[in-house]
Amino acid sequence: MPTRAAASRPLGTITRGTTNPNRLRRMDRWIVATHGAELRRADDPLAVDLGYGAAPWTAVELLHRLRAVAPRARVSGVEIDPVRVAAAGPYARAGLDFRRGGFEVPLPGRPLLIRAANVLRQYDEAEVPGVWRRLCARLAPASAHSRGGLLVEGTCDEIGRRHVWVALGPEGPRTVTFAARLGSLDRPSDLAERLPKALIHRNVPGEPVHAFLRDFDRAWAAAAPYASYGARQRWTRTVRDLTADWPVTDGPARWRQGEVTVRWGALAPRG
Numbered sequence: 149m150p151t152r153a154a155a156s157r158p159l160g161t162i163t164r165g166t167t168n169p170n171r172l173r174r175m176d177r178w179i180v181a182t183h184g185a186e187l188r189r190a191d192d193p194l195a196v197d198l199g200y201g202a203a204p205w206t207a208v209e210l211l212h213r214l215r216a217v218a219p220r221a222r223v224s225g226v227e228i229d230p231v232r233v234a235a236a237g238p239y240a241r242a243g244l245d246f247r248r249g250g251f252e253v254p255l256p257g258r259p260l261l262i263r264a265a266n267v268l269r270q271y272d273e274a275e276v277p278g279v280w281r282r283l284c285a286r287l288a289p290a291s292a293h294s295r296g297g298l299l300v301e302g303t304c305d306e307i308g309r310r311h312v313w314v315a316l317g318p319e320g321p322r323t324v325t326f327a328a329r330l331g332s333l334d335r336p337s338d339l340a341e342r343l344p345k346a347l348i349h350r351n352v353p354g355e356p357v358h359a360f361l362r363d364f365d366r367a368w369a370a371a372a373p374y375a376s377y378g379a380r381q382r383w384t385r386t387v388r389d390l391t392a393d394w395p396v397t398d399g400p401a402r403w404r405q406g407e408v409t410v411r412w413g414a415l416a417p418r419g
């Protein structure tokens with residue numbers, strides 16, 4: 149990541165702008181379920197869609213979905229490419245604006261949510277910890293009544309059928325979530341190609357994420373008889389078995405959505 153050469157130069161690099169309508173629905177759904185109450189309670193529920201890409205669809209959709217649970221939510225789309233900021237201008241409306249910026253997140257105040265989807269995959273793995281620290285430091289702090297802001301950083305395929313993201317609070321990484329359209333999966337390790345940058349190069353023997361995906365595939369194979377009731381039943385049974393050895397933090401209501409969330413510490417790279 150280039151260092152700041154001048155006060156006005158955003159931190160980061162312009163990368164490919166690939167995006168698609170509805171691509172981030174699984175991530176939005178999870179954010180609403182896990183962070184909606186924080187957003188609803190906040191005086192100023194500000195969310196940032198960092199690196200929204202060549203068109204601002206994901207920012208427009210994020211506003212719509214957050215407002216369903218937190219009517220005062222507002223979204224700032226922050227993009228490092230000035231051409232993409234100009235292109236998004238016509239989509240601005242009450243509660244939604246677009247501005248040029250990078251990992252410094254050039255907004256007054258501390259957002260309750262920063263979502264960075266398909267942004268860090270185009271950076272080097274070694275840059276991830278520094279970017280995470282910088283973004284976590286921009287989040288609303290924890291208080292007696294709040295766990296503070298949430299950074300959701302991850303990767304998905306072009307049309308959002310397979311998704312993996314890390315959720316971080318002001319204190320650092322908390323969890324990893326795997327989410328899929330279950331009918332599109334042959335086995336859970338199909339999700340490996342969508343691991344976020346911090347994990348994708350660690351899917352090798354000896355690393356925790358590799359052991360997790362191996363166990364996930366084994367549990368999926370053992371749950372094969374449940375396939376006759378549908379992929380959802382098979383996934384739910386699989387995740388229930390995984391809980392014997394892995395710190396799964398969610399429950400059947402999320403598993404039925406084709407998700408599972410695991411404590412970050414169990415999957416974090418060694419060394």
Ligand SMILES: C[S@@+](CC[C@H](N)C(=O)[O-])C[C@H]1O[C@@H](n2cnc3c(N)ncnc32)[C@H](O)[C@@H]1O
Nearest residue numbers: 160163165166167199200201228250251265266
């Ligand atoms: C692949 S697109 C992702 C678009 C959208 N988030 C999605 O998932 O569909 C990545 C975008 O991130 C932008 N980007 C890369 N680094 C950035 C940074 N440091 N700050 C803001 N935007 C950044 C790129 O310019 C690009 O438009």
